[in-house]
Amino acid sequence: MKIFLIMFLLITSIFAATHPSENERLCKLFTLKAKTYKKNMREDAYAIQTLESYQKRANMFCKKH
Known part of the structure; x- marks a missing residue:
């Protein structure tokens, strides 16, 4: 369960940090x-x-920039 949670947080942070361009x-x-x-x-x-x-x-992508 801890591995799943860590993977979820890692993937979420990657998508949240998508560059505006x-x-x-x-x-x-x-x-x-x-x-x-x-x-x-x-x-x-x-x-x-x-x-x-x-x-x-x-x-989705148009809202983010």
Whole structure:
């Protein structure tokens, strides 16, 4: 249990310390991916979930910078 807790804290601190320029880069990347994917996507459940995933990550990284 202690190892799990230590690993959790280590991973959390790594993600919390993400550099602002990296967040900006990822924001632009996932915003563009979502826009491009939406233009060309199929009409099925998998495609909709993929688009939602791109949009979720874009929102996450755009809030951080």
